[in-house]
Amino acid sequence: MEKIKNGALWVFCEVQGDALLPVGLQLLGRAKTLAAESNRPLYAIVLGKIPQGGAELLGASGADEVICSDGPAMKDKLEQPYADCLIALAKQYQPDILLVGATPFGRAFAPRVAAALGTGLTADCTELSIEEESGLLLQTRPAFGGNMMATIKTATQRPQMATVRPGVLPLPEPAETTIREPIMIPYNEAAGLARLLKETAITKGADISQSKIIVAAGRGIGQKKNLKLVQALADKLGGQVGASRPLVDMGFCPYSSQIGQTGYSVAPDLLICCGISGAVQHLAGIGGAKKVIAINTDPKAPIFAVADYQIVGDCVTVLEHLLQELDK
Numbered sequence: 001m002e003k004i005k006n007g008a009l010w011v012f013c014e015v016q017g018d019a020l021l022p023v024g025l026q027l028l029g030r031a032k033t034l035a036a037e038s039n040r041p042l043y044a045i046v047l048g049k050i051p052q053g054g055a056e057l058l059g060a061s062g063a064d065e066v067i068c069s070d071g072p073a074m075k076d077k078l079e080q081p082y083a084d085c086l087i088a089l090a091k092q093y094q095p096d097i098l099l100v101g102a103t104p105f106g107r108a109f110a111p112r113v114a115a116a117l118g119t120g121l122t123a124d125c126t127e128l129s130i131e132e133e134s135g136l137l138l139q140t141r142p143a144f145g146g147n148m149m150a151t152i153k154t155a156t157q158r159p160q161m162a163t164v165r166p167g168v169l170p171l172p173e174p175a176e177t178t179i180r181e182p183i184m185i186p187y188n189e190a191a192g193l194a195r196l197l198k199e200t201a202i203t204k205g206a207d208i209s210q211s212k213i214i215v216a217a218g219r220g221i222g223q224k225k226n227l228k229l230v231q232a233l234a235d236k237l238g239g240q241v242g243a244s245r246p247l248v249d250m251g252f253c254p255y256s257s258q259i260g261q262t263g264y265s266v267a268p269d270l271l272i273c274c275g276i277s278g279a280v281q282h283l284a285g286i287g288g289a290k291k292v293i294a295i296n297t298d299p300k301a302p303i304f305a306v307a308d309y310q311i312v313g314d315c316v317t318v319l320e321h322l323l324q325e326l327d328k
């Protein structure tokens with residue numbers, strides 16, 4: 001395996017069903033710049049079965065090589081055998097940086113890897129960059145309830161590990177690649193005692209972090225019945241309903257629609273915010289939105305600072321007008 005160099009930048013690319021999750025590609029897009037700036041090779045790491053065409057897609061997303069490790073222990077997608085496999089790979093090939101998507105699986109799996117390798121892990125980063133003088137990874141994430149941003153360095157331990165939530169980084173434009181197949185590394189450990197008996201999806205419907213159009217409601221929507229207007233506009237535009245945390249806490253909306261630091265990060269082409277103040281914890285989830293329209297009665301609401309179009313007014317009235325106009 002002389003193709004695999006020590007000191008590389010690794011991106012763990014998670015497979016779900018028979019597809020690669022977009023967060024791995026998003027991480028590769030950013031990692032390509034980090035790798036170029038710090039002169040490190042960039043490897044995409046897939047554990048278990050790699051989907052057909054997966055190696056080529058990862059190459060087109062920026063990987064210099066695609067490494068896949070599979071074996072009997074990887075038959076079920078369980079955190080411990082996957083972590084054990086990555087720990088073994090990391091001990092052998094000594095990556096300098098290891099990035100993981102903060103999916104439910106990634107959140108459970110990455111800390112096991114970090115603990116076993118005796119290194120740190122910065123969870124839910126919103127920004128990654130390279131410190132020019134040292135080449136260290138700068139891992140930025142909200143701290144103190146989102147009221148400030150902390151930039152963290154792993155100065156002495158290796159690998160430098162960070163997770164980033166799906167949707168925080170954009171998908172890279174696919175580029176030419178010569179990669180067609182992964183470098184296969186067999187993992188010969190026997191399966192452990194745990195078995196996956198059944199998988200049940202906990203959210204129904206589309207994933208909000210992938211939605212291209214979102215109409216989001218905040219406390220300014222007033223009563224629960226007004227959400228019908230938000231849903232009607234989302235349906236008309238072919239989008240989804242999002243919510244600020246208070247609406248989820250009040251039971252008006254499911255958690256799967258919560259946007260923000262403790263909800264989902266979204267990156268739609270269009271985001272319409274109805275009665276949302278724009279608290280830092282909410283803004284932490286909408287940095288990827290391309291166009292933002294905000295409707296708020298308070299002209300000084302912080303949401304207006306990040307909005308491309310500001311409508312000062314009652315969101316119920318504005319939504320009714322918008323729906324009437326769209327009906328015409």
Ligand SMILES: Cc1cc2nc3c(=O)[nH]c(=O)nc-3n(C[C@H](O)[C@H](O)[C@H](O)COP(=O)(O)OP(=O)(O)OC[C@H]3O[C@@H](n4cnc5c(N)ncnc54)[C@H](O)[C@@H]3O)c2cc1C
Nearest residue numbers: 218219220244245260261262263275277281296297314315
């Ligand atoms: C650790 C932590 C994590 C958090 N995570 C999240 C998170 O993930 N997501 C999240 O959203 N929040 C999160 N929060 C909560 C966050 O701090 C805010 O409390 C929350 O975002 C406010 O929601 P809101 O904008 O709907 O409500 P409010 O802040 O109450 O704002 C309501 C807005 O509606 C406007 N308004 C009132 N009436 C109308 C009307 N008729 N028409 C139009 N506008 C009107 C008001 O002017 C106001 O700007 C978190 C907080 C903490 C401490």
